Amino acid sequence: IESGEKDLVLRAVGDLHESDSGDLIEALDPDLRPRLVELMGSAFDFTALTQVDDAIREEILDELEPETVAAGVAELDSDDAVYLLEDLTRDEQTEILDKLPAPERVALERSLLYPEESAGRRMQTEFISVAPFWTVGQTIDHMRETDDLPERFYEIYVVDPAHKLIGTVSLDRLLRTKRPISISELVDKNHRSVHATDDQEEVARFFERYDLIAAPVVDDDGRLVGVMTVDDVVDVIEDEADEDLKALGGVRSAEELSDSVLYTARSRFPWLFANMLTAFLSAFVISRFEGSLEKMVALAVLMPIVASMGGNAGTQTMTVAVRALATQELGRSNAWRIIRREVSVGALNGLAFALIMGSCAAFVFSNPGLFVVMALAVITVLTAAGLGGILIPLGLEKLGVDPAVSSGPFVTTITDVVGFFSFLGIATLYFHLG
Amino acid sequence: IESGEKDLVLRAVGDLHESDSGDLIEALDPDLRPRLVELMGSAFDFTALTQVDDAIREEILDELEPETVAAGVAELDSDDAVYLLEDLTRDEQTEILDKLPAPERVALERSLLYPEESAGRRMQTEFISVAPFWTVGQTIDHMRETDDLPERFYEIYVVDPAHKLIGTVSLDRLLRTKRPISISELVDKNHRSVHATDDQEEVARFFERYDLIAAPVVDDDGRLVGVMTVDDVVDVIEDEADEDLKALGGVRSAEELSDSVLYTARSRFPWLFANMLTAFLSAFVISRFEGSLEKMVALAVLMPIVASMGGNAGTQTMTVAVRALATQELGRSNAWRIIRREVSVGALNGLAFALIMGSCAAFVFSNPGLFVVMALAVITVLTAAGLGGILIPLGLEKLGVDPAVSSGPFVTTITDVVGFFSFLGIATLYFHLG
Structure with a gap:
């Protein structure tokens, strides 16, 4: 259809809502996107471009003549116009702004002076x-x-x-x-x-x-x-x-389904790398107990269970804490109460799983001593998970770091290290493996 | 202040916005909450009750006389009234509805007939x-x-x-x-x-x-x-x-900061229990390699690293998939492309971490063979993590199960089992430990 039949295209696309034409643009072959905009001329509603993925929008704007963009931008509400322009380079912005009528230009320039993600950027300058x-x-x-x-x-x-x-x-x-x-x-x-x-x-x-x-x-x-x-x-x-x-979940917020494999892999690498360092630390803790493991290989079988329970309990607490911080339900006034609550919840579930997992371990390996070791380790790690799961997001928030982004690796480090250390340490003492 | 000084309370609370008086109610001692409402009488805006936690709202409504509630509900917009009434038992609802004027009663009864979480429940029946x-x-x-x-x-x-x-x-x-x-x-x-x-x-x-x-x-x-x-x-x-x-994160969506310790612990138990079963499965896989572990204790030190990398890569993919399903960006039309992308991303990062982690393992244990074993295991588990991280949410969605709730344990099971099995299996073959 994109072979130049303007009338046909206009009839098909002209009346669509901006969200629908946005979807249509995304579904098109990359080469055809700017051609569609040019073909439709002044009938193309640039609002549609606010509805497509960032990468696609930049591609299209790069391809189009500055005159075409300026004409389209002039028709937009100021908030949509700012949204289109803010990701462009300074030069590209100036090139387009220079082609706009003075009142629009001044309003847009003023909006662009406000900090990114501020009300000044998102506001509409048309009002009564x-x-x-x-x-x-x-x-x-x-x-x-x-x-x-x-x-x-x-x-x-x-x-x-x-x-x-x-x-x-x-x-x-x-x-x-x-x-x-x-x-x-x-x-x-x-x-x-x-x-x-x-x-x-x-x-x-x-x-x-x-x-x-x-x-x-x-x-x-x-x-x-x-x-x-x-x-x-x-x-x-x-x-x-x-x-x-x-x-x-360890993914950049800007990640989009249309990103390429290489780009996605590279952007997910740092989180995995941080996790690897965490895992090396756990491995170091385990290596301190090589002697015990050689004497009693059952410990190698059971230790990942303890660490994994800690990791999951820590994630539960951390999720609640991060969300409550984001919605401002958790603050200075109730922090102590929530810390006490999370530690108590951890200890209580620790007790429950100590009984279950201790019994299983003792039964499977026909070794009653494993009940004691497993039970003590599970209580320790689940309590530590509750404490770490709440203190780390609170601490990061206080330091001005986004707790959603950075809490995960720290919480995992704590639960893994405490998990392996308590289980192997208690076993070494209890069974005199040292 | 709550010793009965109506005028003082009215002056302090009367003019607050519903969200602010909602916060005030939450901050009060539980006993004082219904007393505040009674004290303020018709000056109390029941809209404030739509702004407090579910548990607190039910408590207050239970304490108040049905006449008081009915009088308050009659003043509300129909959507707020439905919101207050919908969590009450049938009997309580009828008791309050019977005390309302007929037109309001009929409108509310009709709204309550619509399914939970439907537009009929959330709509306002006042319009022009x-x-x-x-x-x-x-x-x-x-x-x-x-x-x-x-x-x-x-x-x-x-x-x-x-x-x-x-x-x-x-x-x-x-x-x-x-x-x-x-x-x-x-x-x-x-x-x-x-x-x-x-x-x-x-x-x-x-x-x-x-x-x-x-x-x-x-x-x-x-x-x-x-x-x-x-x-x-x-x-x-x-x-x-x-x-x-x-x-x-393994937490019920209804969990609120005001929930008690016992209640919270109990509600987080099932997720931890599911995770425990997963962990037992991993332990079973490890136990099949007890012989290898006895002969080479370095494997016990390194195996949690492999499993943990897999778990984190799986979580990344799963997070993207769950979110994209929720926002309807991922559907039948692009599922294959996204599956291919996630597997490729997993394999690519697998390759990168194979080199890093293989080198580290070989260096630390002065055993060049560990490079090969570690590298092959890391590539395998990160590829499997990409595949499992996307296929499980897609499969659950197809079965009509909420992928956000249930994907986690399945993805972890896959990454843990594949992680331990591939690492220990490859090591057993390579070092002839079998």
Whole structure:
């Protein structure tokens, strides 16, 4: 179809929602993607490009003429435009920005000055602001007469002459009120606003907490500079959960299914390497007990069970801790209570599994002494797992390191080392193998 | 303060946002919680109860008189009311419902008939619907004159005489249009509606995909029965990501920081038990090589490293697969490509770590033969980890089992068994230990 039949393509693609045309672009052969955009010309909605994988978007933008991109970007809401531009190099950005009309250019340049992942980057700079002395009727007439309104909006903003935010008026309040009433009577001064330099995760928590649909974004002087809307927040929440989940599994958050084999393998290498160092440490601990192992080979059979139980219990606690830190449910106020709880849970399950695993070990090897050794080791390692599983994420958070990314290898190190050391150590003492 | 000083409490708590008063309730002593609600009487906003942990909510509702609860529930939006009622027993529900005015009662009873976690449970039954022949002016006047409007709304709905949904009109469109224009000219017939029996996760994906703020909910006959709003969807997305993350870490999704030690320990037991069986299987594999281990104790030192590398590589692949299945990025159309990719990534990293770990093993034990054994075992286990890490989640999904909950133990079993078996087996053959 991509052999140039513009009309056919337009009919097929023209009416699709941006998410659907995004999917279509991803499914196309890489060569055809920029050609589709060029073929459709001004009928192509660049919003679709915000819906495709980062790598694919960059590829397409690189292929297209700067003029084409500039024309497309000019049609976008400012938040989508920033999203498209922010991953490009400085030079590419300038090349495109220079081709935009002045007001759009200035707005985009200002947004791009805010830190990455801040509200300033995600906000829309199109919004409706009115003076407090306007009436409802004036406001409605203003909206009826102005062509250049934002595509969708849910609130209007009331500002003073210096453009400082006074408050918000939701559209439903506006609609329910008679025309002669002054806006100043409607304004919600308890409006919840966001600061342009706030991190997008903070903004997401804020939206979620107060069930917001939109929130005004203000600068250092309290001036209204933009609006954050809930659809951007939904994406942030999704991305954030995605990051934590992948980080806990040892995968970079940016990893995508479309990444190449070589790229994926290389990006997963560091986590495996960290784990290898951890495993070497365990091996070193085991090697200290070579004498005991030679005298009693049953220990070699049983020791991985102890370490693996510790690893899993540690992962349980760590998962809870990382998630609770991310959602801010775990903080200074309840840290001690949760530490006590996790250690108690570890000890309690330690006791349960001590009985089960001790009995099994003693029975299988017909050696009652193994009950004592196994039981003591299991209690030790599960308690240590509870303690390490909570203290390590808390400690990393305090050091300013993302606990989701880095907790895993440390927790495994503790549970493995404690597991092998306690089991082999207790066995060596109990059976006098030393 | 809770010694009965109503005025003081009212002044302190009365104006808080529901999320803040929810936090306050959680921080209170359990005995004081229902007393606070009773003390505040009709000034207590029951919405706050939707913001506290499930266990705490049930406790409070159990303590309160059904009359108090009924009075509080009557004030709520229908979606919040359903949320409060749905975890109660049938009897408790009936007791409270019987005390409600008839229209509220019927609406709530109908919502409660829909399956758990469906759009019907989460929807709000308060909405504004108008006939297509109304004008913009009539509609605005209707809204100005009606007292019983939903607390917040973003769209109005156009229905035919049989209450079948014709389309939606967003408030901004309404505000921008002159009074004499007919609603039928404004209506967006491409409205995206949700079915009342749709699962909330599907609805969340749908909102996210099309950046919706609200969507009409229709029944089997296409009649408008309610509205889903984005604030509920944000909660669903958050819960869903939470579930997957916790499931991968071996923790029940409903686990909360306020759960007791005993309860938490018991709920984490099954996952640890499954892991124990897995570990026993590994131990059995090791026990088949007791002879080899006796002859060469270095193998006991090195074998946990191999198994642990496999476990971590398997977790990486599994994490990617589980997440991609949850977000529907991985499906029938690309499964083969992703399987090939994961196996290749595993083999490639296997090769890299074969060189590193083989060299280390040979050097530390001054035994060049260990290079060959270690290298072959590492390649085998990392390739198997890639294969198992993708095939198991795919297979579980096909069987209708949640891959996030159940993949872990299976993947670990595979990587452990393959790890120990390949390393000890290759060593036995290579060094003629059999």
